[in-house]
Amino acid sequence: MDKPVIVAVDDDPEVIDAVARDLRLGYGEHYQIVRAGSGQAALEAAHQLRLQNRPVALFLVDQRMPQMSGIEFLEQAIALFPEAKRVLLTAYADTDVAIRAINKVRLDYYLLKPWHPPELSFYPVLDDLLEAWQAAWRASFKGIRLIDNRWSPQGHQLRDFMARNHIPYKWLDVASGGEADVLLSSLDAAASQLPVLIFEDGSTLCRPTIAQIADKVGLVTHSTTPFYDLLIVGGGPAGLAAAVYGASEGLKSAIIEHEAPGGQAGTTSRIENYLGFPSGVSGAELSRRALTQARRFGAEIILTQRAVGTRVEGPYKFVTLSDGSQVSCHALVVASGVAYRKLDAPGVERLTGAGVYYGAAITEAVCCANQDLYVVGASNSAGQAAMFLCKYARKVVIVCRGASLSAGVSRYLIDEIDETPNVSVLPHTMVASVDGQGHLSEITLRDVNSGALEVVPAGALFVCIGAEPCTEWLSNVVERDDYGFVVTGRALLTDGKRPTGWPLARDPFLLETSVPGIFAAGDVRAGSIKRVAAAVGEGSTTVHLVHQYLATL
Incomplete structure (x- = not known):
């Protein structure tokens, strides 16, 4: 596992050498020490660490630096690593500035130069801060991070491919902000066009193809012999x-x-x-x-x-x-x-991948929590999809043209459906059309006997209608x-x-x-x-x- 990082920043070469030396002696066994000679260089390093999903435990920053002061650096750095501890290196004349920074950037401590010997005033302070950080820290996810919005058909395709090929990934919905916004802020405009994949080494792929992902993670995509x-x-x-x-x-x-x-x-x-x-x-x-x-x-x-x-x-x-x-x-x-045979109904093609899915679309299940879902089909795959989705949804409705599921669904599965309170079967019914702005929001159902139409709200439609x-x-x-x-x-x-x-x-x-x-x-x-x-x-x-x-x- 990668070591957590301590970032040290000072524009004076002699001071940064001394800081880095003392940090390596005291904490090099358990932390990686990253040094920078300016606030801008440190900020670039912090962006790269964020893309690599590396944890930063501590920022140790000089206040008096040209172009970017220590406090100005911390204001930007804490957006990337809000959990990191913050220590300002100051001269005696800057103590008032440091005190004001406690509120401005939630400064944890300030150290006066010089701090030697470190055993007296340097290590004891950092020991306490790092111990507190370790107590609250949880190891971060290691794998690919996919940034996209929920209703992106391409994003759905990428999530489905990675899940089915057992490629570890974490999906970050841009609508939820938080980590997705932080990561996007670390990318330039060209590299932040969604969907974006960020790999463990910090490299990125913007709007990637399936083949690009496969090559990147080392899957075999070409024969080794003719x-x-x-x-x-x-x-x-x-x-x-x-x-x-x-x-x-x-x-x-x-x-x-x-x-x-x-x-x-x-x-x-x-x-x-x-x-x-x-x-x-x-x-x-x-x-x-x-x-x-x-x-x-x-x-x-x-x-x-x-x-x-x-x-x-x-x-x-x-x-x-x-x-x-x-x-x-x-x-x-x-x-x-x-x-899977395509569902021939107005709106389906437009909304495929954005609320309309073929098969169980297991990767979408968590997003359907507390929603009303519909499954079209009268086969075992339709029944199994309904039984899986009902663990998340408020209710699941199986839509079938026939009088019941008995012709195409195994008896054990019919029994499970009958015994599940939030799963129901709607017989003699077909999907007449689907609609929604940017994603599915409603389905029009038609009674195959009377022709009567009914419009129902729906979070998602899963199609399992034969093959x-x-x-x-x-x-x-x-x-x-x-x-x-x-x-x-x-x-x-x-x-x-x-x-x-x-x-x-x-x-x-x-x-x-x-x-x-x-x-x-x-x-x-x-x-x-x-x-x-x-x-x-x-x-x-x-x-x-x-x-x-x-x-x-």
Whole structure:
């Protein structure tokens, strides 16, 4: 842990040398001593320490300095470090000034020059002040600080990315002032355009992209080799399972994931019917464990890259990534999952990220305290989102077109919803429109039977209305059904005949697509069971089939 800082300021070189020497001798073991030869230089150092989130325990400042007096420096410095103790170095003639400064800058003490020997009049004073500071001090947060306003769509995207990728960060809302204002005051105008990220070393990124953050924190965003035995597109439960089993069995394996490991399951607040977790497990925790396991066996996880195309040349498969690069492989597993279907209602696109969110949007939950929230959907993901959000909200209303949730929600989850007093279900209802100035403030609901409209105030709307497969990058390569899901195994046979263009003297394997060596697993596969356990099972099964396929090459 970084040492707390003592800042010493004096324009006289002999005096600052003596001050720094005595401070190092008395406190160097537990504090870092920062010296400055002018008030302006000290102020610049203080701004940098604030950006680095370093605690300042004490300012020891000479009063008589040109351009900026000690009191003038302290007036600005205490805005950056209001908890720091303040000591003024004065000559005998300046004692009246020092006394007045007690009220003006809440001066803790003034010391007369000369102070030697320090054991008599220097150390005893500072010992008391530093002891008092230590008693009240709490270690500051270590990680990225994100400054933005709550209703910023880009800020929401950044918070979601960092949370899902387990990057420690602290969000500072500019509307609340305080630390956000102090940090922004330490930046120049060009670097203070929101959202702003401040890293532990004091460096900043203004209006950053996801890729910039990933590179800055050391995530892998490019492949280390152009060829793999097994390439997996999608880092959800199916993709992670394939990576764990593939890498553990000696295949050079890599996952391409454009958002965060875990897929849609990674955004689920609690999965209660997954085998081996009787108390349930969050999607984020499950994905974190699987990711650690995959990396332990040597699988690469390539983030922020999207598969945008694929082609086949003989036994080799080539995948084009969103940065224009290509990676190739012997065997390809399509585990790209599904994306939430967009809610088609006036105002939704304009307010997405500013009160309208897709999925549970766990990062927004705390901001929704004591508000009325709405969840649209009739699936397990909608039910799980409601049960998570109700811990913060005044009430949560699940809006569904059908008569009840029974068709798409597990029985245990329906029972929990029924037993929770601040969660209710609004059947036979759809969202007609949403509205608000800069952020969501109201929703117009329509009764699907009568057509009657009702306008209700809302703090946020969470959309979980089904999903569409992420398979555009496979267009004209493998067979897909009318909805875009990848067809595999026996479903490819028509009257017992293999698919057109199938080159081998065997039928496609269970999870194999219409192209030998390309497999599909999880929600992206036509006819799959949309459950985490099923996706994990399919992902691990593909590796067994990959070995069978590779044995024939």
